[in-house]
Amino acid sequence: MIQRVRRQNEPNDGSLRISLLPTGAAGIAALLKAIGQARHNVKLQTFIYRDDETGRQLRSALIEAAQRGIRVRVLIDAFGSYSLPNGFFDELRDAGGECHLFNPLNPRRITYRHHRKALICDRSTAVIGGFNIGDEYNGDGVNSGWYDLGVQVWGELVDDLAQAFDRLFKQAGAGDHPRRFARFYLTRQQQNPVRSGVQVLLGGPGLTFNPFKAALMRDSGRAESLRIVSGYFLPTWRLRRKLMKLARQGGRAQLVLAGKSDVAMAQYAGRSLYKRLLRAGVEIYEYRPQVLHAKLFILDQTVYIGSANFNTRSLHIDFELMLRIDNEALHRQAEGIFDHLIDHSDRIDEAGWRNQQTLWTSIRQRVSYFMMARLDPLIARWLWKGQV
Numbered sequence: 554m555i556q557r558v559r560r561q562n563e564p565n566d567g568s569l570r571i572s573l574l575p576t577g578a579a580g581i582a583a584l585l586k587a588i589g590q591a592r593h594n595v596k597l598q599t600f601i602y603r604d605d606e607t608g609r610q611l612r613s614a615l616i617e618a619a620q621r622g623i624r625v626r627v628l629i630d631a632f633g634s635y636s637l638p639n640g641f642f643d644e645l646r647d648a649g650g651e652c653h654l655f656n657p658l659n660p661r662r663i664t665y666r667h668h669r670k671a672l673i674c675d676r677s678t679a680v681i682g683g684f685n686i687g688d689e690y691n692g693d694g695v696n697s698g699w700y701d702l703g704v705q706v707w708g709e710l711v712d713d714l715a716q717a718f719d720r721l722f723k724q725a726g727a728g729d730h731p732r733r734f735a736r737f738y739l740t741r742q743q744q745n746p747v748r749s750g751v752q753v754l755l756g757g758p759g760l761t762f763n764p765f766k767a768a769l770m771r772d773s774g775r776a777e778s779l780r781i782v783s784g785y786f787l788p789t790w791r792l793r794r795k796l797m798k799l800a801r802q803g804g805r806a807q808l809v810l811a812g813k814s815d816v817a818m819a820q821y822a823g824r825s826l827y828k829r830l831l832r833a834g835v836e837i838y839e840y841r842p843q844v845l846h847a848k849l850f851i852l853d854q855t856v857y858i859g860s861a862n863f864n865t866r867s868l869h870i871d872f873e874l875m876l877r878i879d880n881e882a883l884h885r886q887a888e889g890i891f892d893h894l895i896d897h898s899d900r901i902d903e904a905g906w907r908n909q910q911t912l913w914t915s916i917r918q919r920v921s922y923f924m925m926a927r928l929d930p931l932i933a934r935w936l937w938k939g940q941v
Contacts, residue, residue, distance in 0.1 A: 569708035569749035571878065573886045574682060577690040577701035577846075581607060583680045584672050587705075588614040591674040594624040596718045600633035600668045600860070603687030604641055611686055612645065619648035627652040628722050630667040633685070653725040655872075664933045665758050667725075668867070669874035670703075670860045673718055679711045680704075681859055681876060683784070683848045690846070695897065699844040702890065704858050704876060704883075706751070713745045713753040714874075721872070750880050756861060756873035758933065765861060765875050766868050772852045772877075778805040780891050782849040783863035786810045786823035787926055792863070793826065800834035809894045811846075812839035819864075821914075821921035831903040838898035845894075848875075849887060855879055856887045865926055870933045 574580045588595055588611075595618050602608055619625045627642065631654040642652040655667035672680045682703020684690035692698015744764050745753040756765035773779060773795045786808065788796070800806040808830075814820040827837060850857035859875030861867035878884075 569706065569710050569751060571704055571706045571751060571880060571883060573883055573890075574680070574703040574705060575886075575890060576693045577682075577684040577698055578692055580680060580682045580684045580701065580703040581611075581686075581691045583703075583705050584611060584686075585614050587672055587674045587678055587680060588618050591618055591623050593675045594626070596626050596628075596673040596715065596722070597671075598628040598667070598718055598721070599670050599685050600630045600666065601685035601687060602629045602634045602637055602641075603685075603689075604637055605688045607688045607691045608686050612642070615650060616645050616648050619645060619650040622649075625650035626718075626722055628655055628667070628718070628725055629653075630655045631657045632663065632666055633668075651726075653722055655721065655725045662936055664870060664929070664936055666871050667721065668860050668871040669721075671714060671718070671874055673711060673715045676712050676715045678705065678707045679714045681706070681714070681874060683846055683860055689844070692843070694845075694847075695842045697843075699846045700840065700842070700894070701846045702849060702858070704878075706876070708749070710748045710751055710753060713748075717753065717755055717874070750878065752877045754857075754859075754875045754877050756867065756871070756875070758870050758872075758937065763868070765873055768877055769850070769857065769868075772855055776804075776852040776855075778851070778853050780805070780807045780809075780851040780888075781863050782809045782845070782847050782891065782894060784811050784814070784844070784846040784848070785816065785819045785862040785864050785866075787819070787826075787864035787866075787922075789865055789868060793830070796835050797830060797833035800830075800836075805836075806834070807836040807838070807891075807895075809838045809840055809845070809891065809898055811844065812841045812899065813844045815844055818921045818924060821918045822925040823864075825918035825922040827901060827906055828903075831901065831906060837901040838895050839901060840894055840898045842897050849890065851884070851887050851891060854881070854884050856884055858887075865930060869930060 574583055615625050656665060670682055670685060680703060684701040684703060689699050690701055694700025754765040754768055756763050779796060779799060796806045810823060811820060831837060848859060848862055856878045857875050861873040861875050867873050
């Protein structure tokens with residue numbers, strides 16, 4: 554069983570504190586509590602926002618905060634939240650809140666999405682994770698709901714998160730002209746400082762410096778242990794090579810991936826890589842109780858938690874937010890989470906996997922890989938060049 558981590562109180566001296574949220578339900582509860590305790594401002598960003606019980610409950614908390622005189626701003630992705638009814642946030646706006654759609658749907662730039670998930674309150678506390686706002690994320694991942702996780706932080710790091718939110722929120726409200734977005738995409742991402750062993754890593758599209766990708770490539774290249782949890786798995790060739798090289802050299806290379814997935818094509822694409830990874834000695838496990846949606850990378854003693862998957866889209870196309878954490882206590886907790894997931898997963902062995910493959914599954918895997926690893930980035934680059 555996952556042990557719920559005791560949350561620490563907000564520090565008075567501005568020093569950084571961090572607490573693991575081991576399930577999606579814990580993450581949603583943290584969101585509601587932080588909004589209820591906010592005194593000055595609330596900033597919420599997410600990819601998917603559902604019109605369901607969880608979404609309406611959170612909306613009520615946002616409206617109540619706005620009615621208390623708190624400045625409330627919400628940023629949701631236009632594609633991820635396309636099913637949200639028009640007028641869903643009208644009552645929030647009537648109470649003084651603001652809501653912007655990131656990148657309104659347009660064929661000329663539809664591939665670039667806002668995938669970050671974070672709540673920032675009063676520049677003093679923040680909740681970051683992989684969970685969106687919806688009923689499927691509000692569970693324990695074993696008996697109900699998808700499996701997801703996140704962290705809550707207090708202290709100086711929150712200011713970096715607040716500034717990143719402000720930049721995107723301002724741009725989302727500036728208009729929907731394709732070239733305006735293109736110019737923003739080309740803006741060089743800032744490298745945030747390391748604060749008490751924790752760093753905010755921002756990812757986004759373009760040819761400029763990507764702090765998340767740079768840190769992940771650097772850490773994976775020198776790690777002796779790689780333990781990856783990713784709901785959507787499609788790493789770049791360089792990352793696959795690092796995994797296989799580590800396994801061949803006797804290091805620990807372990808993957809916990811989705812046995813159940815909400816995106817069949819993503820699952821087929823990831824499975825197309827199993828044969829070579831298994832042959833190299835990489836351990837692959839598929840999580841069975843529920844849909845796996847978590848993003849957790851443990852590279853030696855360093856832990857990555859946030860919105861990004863271990864795939865090409867998160868590294869090159871979408872706007873992502875990850876925390877890179879060097880903290881002994883949180884590392885132990887993350888290792889416990891990983892072991893828990895293995896206990897609820899089936900290990901994939903090379904011989905068994907080879908025997909399961911049919912001509913039809915092989916075709917589906919190869920087509921899915923081509924669509925997601927080749928065609929998707931190709932279209933993204935083509936649309937990019939058309940906007941600059």
